Amino acid sequence: MKGPEYKFEDLKLACHEKGKVILWNCAQSDASQYFNLRKLSNVLNFVANDGLEKLQHIDTRPLELPLKPPVNPNPNVDAYQFYSGDLRGYMAFFFQPITKFWNIKSFKAHQDGDDRFHQLAGLAKFLNEKPKS
Amino acid sequence: MENKVEKIICPACGSDQVETHAEDRQLNFPYAGLMAFRETMNHCNVCGVDGDFGQSNETAIAAVEEQAKKISIEAMMSYLNEQGNSMAYMERALDLPQRTMVRWKTGECSSSSLALLRMVRTLPWLLKVSEARFDPISTMQIVFSEGVKLVGPLVAAMHPSARFDVSVNSQHPSELEVVTRLSLNDQNKQIDYSEYQEIRLAGSRS
Numbered sequence: 026m027k028g029p030e031y032k033f034e035d036l037k038l039a040c041h042e043k044g045k046v047i048l049w050n051c052a053q054s055d056a057s058q059y060f061n062l063r064k065l066s067n068v069l070n071f072v073a074n075d076g077l078e079k080l081q082h083i084d085t086r087p088l089e090l091p092l093k094p095p096v097n098p099n100p101n102v103d104a105y106q107f108y109s110g111d112l113r114g115y116m117a118f119f120f121q122p123i124t125k126f127w128n129i130k131s132f133k134a135h136q137d138g139d140d141r142f143h144q145l146a147g148l149a150k151f152l153n154e155k156p157k158s
Numbered sequence: 159m160e161n162k163v164e165k166i167i168c169p170a171c172g173s174d175q176v177e178t179h180a181e182d183r184q185l186n187f188p189y190a191g192l193m194a195f196r197e198t199m200n201h202c203n204v205c206g207v208d209g210d211f212g213q214s215n216e217t218a219i220a221a222v223e224e225q226a227k228k229i230s231i232e233a234m235m236s237y238l239n240e241q242g243n244s245m246a247y248m249e250r251a252l253d254l255p256q257r258t259m260v261r262w263k264t265g266e267c268s269s270s271s272l273a274l275l276r277m278v279r280t281l282p283w284l285l286k287v288s289e290a291r292f293d294p295i296s297t298m299q300i301v302f303s304e305g306v307k308l309v310g311p312l313v314a315a316m317h318p319s320a321r322f323d324v325s326v327n328s329q330h331p332s333e334l335e336v337v338t339r340l341s342l343n344d345q346n347k348q349i350d351y352s353e354y355q356e357i358r359l360a361g362s363r364s
Contacts, residue, residue: 049209050208
């Protein structure tokens, strides 16, 4: 698995400064709904002040924008899971060198997978089973 | 919905094809309910990302938070007073300086005071716990007693003549002993039977 693209400390430092980090709308809505972090400043202070406990890098993938326009250079997105109390969270972010903005594109309660994943896993298990003789 | 195109740069792709619009949104606050406010939202027509790129919603959300705070303080205090808890009693029980709660009501309520008030409003028996100076044995008795108050109606709902009683036996000051009894007398069926269940919780005073 590829390691993280960015130093997490760099994001934390950016969160301390005004106008360096932006939250996508879905991330802000989820942060409000799941973590009671209603404002951008709430989320940034939470990240900057070590609110993300047991932080663990999940993966790093090239950025995919909703309308998929060509972006050059196309940054990578780091995804992490974390805990806050008993609540497990998921955060994905990237740094866009064109705009010099850190973008938090996802900040939500973490789910291991959805039903489709489980159905596919079941199908894979079924396909891998050896026929009974 | 008001739409206009401004020269705001999309932080995700760098495009200046960013549309700004305002929409009504609601936030839910404890003991204040849903509060509406006008939110400014940006949409990048090139990459499709939505967000508050100009970071202009902070003030609007802070204002609605302040409004919700005032409404909830009024509602929580009114409820606690209606339940027979005077401000003087609550201040004494919580070991707060006199007239603290009046100041809360008139707007001098910090975030930590608001958190305390929400807890007391949700679990009013915390006043008794605080009044007992957080003594572990008293706390356990109060928690248990309040639990029984919740369980009692549930048991009664299961059977009209069911009773769920609790008595506290603290003859031995070094130990806590709580005895619960679940009895069931069905007089409608002319049957006099009882189910007796005893649960003993013993804890040493540390």
